[in-house]
Amino acid sequence: MTAKFITLEGMDGAGKSTHIADIIKALSARGVEVVSTREPGGTELGERLRELLLHDAMHPETETLLMFAARREHIANVIAPALARGAYVLSDRFTDATYAYQCGAKGVLASKIEQLELWVQESLQPDLTLLFDVPVEVSMQRLSAARAPDKFERESADFFTRIRNAYLQRAQQNPARFKVIDSNRPLDEVAQSVMQAIASF
Numbered sequence: 001m002t003a004k005f006i007t008l009e010g011m012d013g014a015g016k017s018t019h020i021a022d023i024i025k026a027l028s029a030r031g032v033e034v035v036s037t038r039e040p041g042g043t044e045l046g047e048r049l050r051e052l053l054l055h056d057a058m059h060p061e062t063e064t065l066l067m068f069a070a071r072r073e074h075i076a077n078v079i080a081p082a083l084a085r086g087a088y089v090l091s092d093r094f095t096d097a098t099y100a101y102q103c104g105a106k107g108v109l110a111s112k113i114e115q116l117e118l119w120v121q122e123s124l125q126p127d128l129t130l131l132f133d134v135p136v137e138v139s140m141q142r143l144s145a146a147r148a149p150d151k152f153e154r155e156s157a158d159f160f161t162r163i164r165n166a167y168l169q170r171a172q173q174n175p176a177r178f179k180v181i182d183s184n185r186p187l188d189e190v191a192q193s194v195m196q197a198i199a200s201f
Helices: 014-029 045-054 061-086 097-104 110-121 136-144 155-175 187-200
Strands: 005-010 034-038 088-092 128-133 176-184
Touching: 005 014, 005 097, 014 034, 014 088, 014 128, 034 061, 045 061, 061 088, 061 097, 061 110, 097 110, 097 155, 128 136, 128 155, 128 187, 136 155, 155 176, 176 187
Parallel strands: 005 088, 005 128, 034 088, 128 176
Antiparallel strands: none
């Protein structure tokens, strides 16, 4: 099988991380190596930057630059080498999250993100993006029952609405790459939709 790059996206509380283990199991059963990673993070430096990004207040453009700094390390040290040896890479978030959070929710110009994207990624784009979508009120309800929230998870309903709208707009603009998963359903139904998306891909 040819190497593939699969990303999972969605606002906080959408439930995307719940399905990573099942996706890895399904892909591994097909006889391919699967590299599972996340953003921000994925490397030692990326994880250190993740702590800053999730907990420290900063200007939205500073946040964007740090996201892409972590992403450059991630691509160079994890994603590109794995793809080069024929592995499937499964990443919990990638650049679509920057468009949703820093552009859609925080107002960083899309043109600036596009420039960074071209510089950092060159031609690299995911082959498949699973977008886990839930109503904002469901997302916030789930977060209220979870662990101690990070700075993003403490934001307002309006913030999450802007994120959701930005994600859905990205999906509309890239229909061949995105598969929108309705996550406001029982877990087994969501898992079935995820497996169908992986199988058809």
